[in-house]
Amino acid sequence: MELGIHVPIFDIDGGTAAIASELARVGVAAEAAGATWLSFMDHFFQIEPTGLPAEANMLEGYTALGFLAAHTSTIELGLLVTGVTYRHPGLLAKTVTTLDVLSGGRAALGIGAAWFEREHLGLGVPYPPISERFERLEEALRICAQMWDPQNNGPFEGTHYQLAETLCAPQPLHRPTVLIGGSGERKTLRLVARYGDACNLFGSSPAEVEHKLDVLRRHCDDVGRDYETIRKTILANNPRPTPETRDEFVRAMADYAKLGIHSAIVIPTTGAPAGWIDGMAPAVTQLAELG
Secondary structure (H helix, E strand, O other): OEEEEEEOOOOOOOOHHHHHHHHHHHHHHHHHHOOOEEEEOOOOOOOHHHOOOOOOOOOOHHHHHHHHHOOOOOOEEEEOOEEOOOOOHHHHHHHHHHHHHHHOOOEEEEEEOOOOHHHHHHHOOOOOOHHHHHHHHHHHHHHHHHHOOOOOOOOEEOOOOEEOOOOOOOOOOOOOEEEEEOOOOOOHHHHHHHHOOEEEEEOOOHHHHHHHHHHHHHHHHHHOOOHHHOEEEEEOOOOOOOHHHHHHHHHHHHHHHHOOOOEEEEOOOOOOHHHHHHHHOHHHHHHHOOO
C-alpha cells in the first residue's frame, strides 16, 4: 500500500505571505517521505468538514498544482476532486494537459459531480440539480477522453456540451490518470467502471469499503471492464491519523490492504503541513510492507 498526501488547509503559520514557501516545503517533504500522490481540493470557499469556516483561506487548485509542479519531480499531482461545474470540460482538459506537460507527465484528473452549493451561489457559478450534474460529469469524462486522443480532433455533441473541435496540442506526455471521487452506488461507481482509471472512497470502515468495492465489481461486470485495472484509493480519516498515532494508523490500514486498496491518502490539518508530513514519513515503509 502507498501513501498519498492531501492538503486542504491554507491557514499557514506565518500568515498569507508564508503560504508559498510552506507549500514548496510540502512538495519536498512529500517526495522525501516516499509519498506517491499530492493533492489539493477544488474549492473556492473553505468547507466545513475541515473544521474551518468558509471564510478561511482557500487557493485555486490548478494554479496551486502548477506551483507544486516546479517544486517536485516525481510525485503525481491532482485535485481531489475537481467539481464538474467549475470549468468547461474542454478548458479543463487543456488545463490538466498543461499541468502534465509542465510537470513532466505527472498530472491526474480527479473529478466528481460537485456539491458545495454555497460557493456556487456566492461566485455566480451555475448549480444545476444533481441529476444534471451527473449528466455533465459523464459528458466531461467523454470530452476529456476525446481531447486526449491525438487521432480524434473532431466535434463533440452532447446534451450539455457542444465542441466544434477537440483539438489539444500539445498532447499530455502521459495520459492523465482519471480518478473519479465519490461512493454513490448507482451513478458514481458506474462511471468509475466505465471511464475511471482510479476511484477514491471514504475510509469509513473496512466493511463499508468492502461493500462499495463489491458494487464497483458488479458495475465492471456489467460493462465488461476488468475490475483489477482500476486503482482503488481511500481518504483515511476515520479517525484522521497524526504523526503521534502513526503506528495505530498503519495497523488500521492492514484491513484495507487486504481488500485491494492501493493507496491511503492522509490529510495534514495543521498550519505547518510540511513538518506534519515529515512526522508521517515512517508510515510509507510500514504501509509498503502490507502489500
